Amino acid sequence: MLRGLTVELLELKNRITTSFSGTEDDLREVLDLIEQDQPVFPFNEYEHLICNLIEKGGLNYNQYIEIRSEYISQNPNLWIFEISAPRGFGEKFAQTYVKGKCSKLKTPSKKLDPNYAGEYDLWLDGITIEVKASRAVDSNSEEPLYVKALARDTNRQFIMNFQQLKPQYCDVFIWVAVFRDEIVLWIMSSDEVEKNPFYSKGQHRGNKGNEGQLHIKHDKIHLFSKYELKDDDLEGAIRKAAKG
DNA sequence: AAGCGCGGTTTATATGGCTG
DNA sequence: CAGCCATATAAACCGCGCTT
Numbered sequence: 001m002l003r004g005l006t007v008e009l010l011e012l013k014n015r016i017t018t019s020f021s022g023t024e025d026d027l028r029e030v031l032d033l034i035e036q037d038q039p040v041f042p043f044n045e046y047e048h049l050i051c052n053l054i055e056k057g058g059l060n061y062n063q064y065i066e067i068r069s070e071y072i073s074q075n076p077n078l079w080i081f082e083i084s085a086p087r088g089f090g091e092k093f094a095q096t097y098v099k100g101k102c103s104k105l106k107t108p109s110k111k112l113d114p115n116y117a118g119e120y121d122l123w124l125d126g127i128t129i130e131v132k133a134s135r136a137v138d139s140n141s142e143e144p145l146y147v148k149a150l151a152r153d154t155n156r157q158f159i160m161n162f163q164q165l166k167p168q169y170c171d172v173f174i175w176v177a178v179f180r181d182e183i184v185l186w187i188m189s190s191d192e193v194e195k196n197p198f199y200s201k202g203q204h205r206g207n208k209g210n211e212g213q214l215h216i217k218h219d220k221i222h223l224f225s226k227y228e229l230k231d232d233d234l235e236g237a238i239r240k241a242a243k244g
Numbered sequence: 245a246a247g248c249g250c251g252g253t254t255t256a257t258a259t260g261g262c263t264g
Numbered sequence: 265c266a267g268c269c270a271t272a273t274a275a276a277c278c279g280c281g282c283t284t
Contacts, residue, residue, distance in 0.1 A: 084274075084275090085256080085257090085273085085274045085275045085276085086258075086273080086274070087254095087255060087256045087274075087275050087276055087277090088256085088274085088275060088276080089256075089257065090255080090256045091255080091275090091276070091277095092275090094256095132256095133256090134258090135257085135258090137258085145258085159258095159259095161257075161258075161259085162257095163256090163257070163258095164255080164256075198267090200268050200269075213268075213269075215266095215267075217266095
């Protein structure tokens with residue numbers, strides 16, 4: 001376990017067992033017990049493991065509290081992975097989050113833009129903005145999202161699929177990439193999206209050929225760092241992208 | 245007129261599957 | 265295997281008739 005790196009759920013067990021100072025035999029016995037057990041909500045594998053290790057005497061309450069608070073503070077975004085509905089995540093969470101970063105962003109309406117017909121998500125002084133969101137989860141896991149959620153510094157594989165992209169209907173894209181420990185925003189002009197080498201157009205069969213997708217994989221993500229919002233000046237980034 | 249309930253429609257992302 | 269396209273599915277949204 002490397003210090004300083006975020007503990008992903010898959011590593012938490014390791015973090016707990018390395019804190020155990022008891023004998024190898026006791027540890028093995030407890031791990032076997034956990035393996036056999038089928039926990040039911042609200043009980044779970046981890047509290048069961050910890051209780052058993054404390055009972056064996058190789059772990060104490062303070063260590064448990066330390067592991068617990070470390071995990072909580074390092075994984076502030078896990079609740080976002082519990083949002084199961086696509087629209088709950090994309091619309092309710094992501095758009096609200098982006099709006100919270102810049103009070104000048106407005107939810108569009110016919111009053112604001114007489115031609116508005118639901119083709120974009122946010123509006124800033126006439127700049128039309130589309131918000132897209134995706135969560136980083138382990139590609140090789142079948143577990144629920146909140147179990148396979150990944151940290152930004154992960155070495156596991158993931159694919160973020162930004163889709164239903166319609167560059168012709170907005171000026172600027174804001175991409176919200178959620179990791180269990182961090183939220184990253186990328187701001188790109190629709191031109192930059194359309195010209196991106198990973199942009200693939202066409203999604204729904206028979207559509208007018210105007211909806212594209214763009215997959216960002218773990219090994220390609222660094223190519224987008226130039227679009228990343230780093231100084232928290234979202235308004236400035238949007239205006240800059242809109243000019244391009 | 246304002247509010248509610250409800251069913252159909254739209255929109256969002258996660259993931260599957262095909263193809264070279 | 266990677267890349268592209270397509271489907272699954274669930275909640276948010278919308279509109280409308282009904283009630284108060």
